[in-house]
Amino acid sequence: MINLSISKIKNQSILPGFGLSLGFTMLYISFLVILPLSMVFFHTVSMGWKDFWDTISEPRVIASYKLSFGASFAAAFINVIFGVLIAWVLVRYHFPGKRIVDGLVDLPFALPTAVAGIALTSLYTPNGWIGQFLGFKVAFTPIGIIIALTFIGLPFVVRMVQPVLQNIDQEMEEASASLGASRLHTFIKVIFPELLPAILTGFALAFSRALGEYGSVVFIAGNMPMRTEITPLLIMTELEQYDYAGATAIATVMLIFSFILLFVINLLQWWTNKKFVHN
Template structure:
């Protein structure tokens, strides 16, 4: 009888084996197989050729810009995404639904349109760029412009991850904290932030990953200046246009490995924060 119950307890969801099989097949065909082909195609070039390709000074400069700008943009989105989600959840005001809908605009807007719009806005003759230029601040065709573009496309990830968590927080927790003598800052940092932190880290990871692969919005505002504003996806596209497929897959392999390691670290931090909350 106990054996029968244990078997039944593992069969709560009908069709688990079949659905798991379709899931693995789907992920294998659309995710694992295409990614593995990158590494398989890269092995066709010798180690010396591979190392020379991925350590070229121009390529290294693109690594530095791609990962650095993506990290900075994700940090900015983590801060302001939390602020936007807080305002949308905790306050009622006219135009709230419009602002809530505008958050998803980068999802629907084609990246090329976003790049052209940002370039026109922040160029030296643009509505905003002409005033920044007086202050000696250049955005378009600089690394700062890359950060602006990546921040634009990554904001919705943080807001949409944090917003449901804030909505689920019971206000009685804040009232209890206040009744125990905690001020607003202490309540926010000691009560709200620990609950929101796993979702915030997830939003950060998604914004970071999205920024690493961004191409359309960046190529317009960056200016694609070698050793200065070139991103790695642009160099990959350049090698593909030159029919250098092995060189393109070599750069893609490096991006995949580094991205996987960084996302793994972020997921470990997220798991650690969730475990700390439960303990």
């Protein structure tokens, strides 16, 4: 059976040479992904269990974990709500300047993260264009961190949902409306099930991007230990002090939790795909 499957793959392959293509793919992934990640675990193992536990259980480190994961989750959740709304407007409506708005969605991809951080900080400081009109402090607080992470993660949700919306047959919506269903009921029963896998994928991408973000956050965060210090900044601090083992220990915990969360999200995505396909 295995030989037949491989032969089938070879016959259907567009690129010549299945073995060569697969070998190059595995070599490429090994050098860019597997080898760097394995070095993180290698440096961590060299420090011993007691030193590892003492490093990752420091109150300052625990506080950075809570802030990084909490702010990343909040930003990804906000992006899901507004990302779906933006994708809906771009797909279902025609208005002047639509191409410009569609292009602006990708701006966080092209804009250097440090520039984004400086721009957001200047806007939301107490004397900034936006911050001076707010009744509460945004810059140098967890709220500012969430805003920065929302800014850099929005395109992932929009670009995942947008093509799915374009491919949805509007005749299904018309049939639902003709049967007496309200707009809300049509969205929940007809449109949302089609969008859910793309929404989950966009959430996972936005969450992963926010979790490792450094440049756009370091300026607006204020970097106050136990309050606004994110984990990537703490890792950089350990590296600047030449504590490579401590930096890799903190990074290992981030890596493990990220793998677990992404596995859960991918499992949930697989379950929703299987459920709606069978239905």
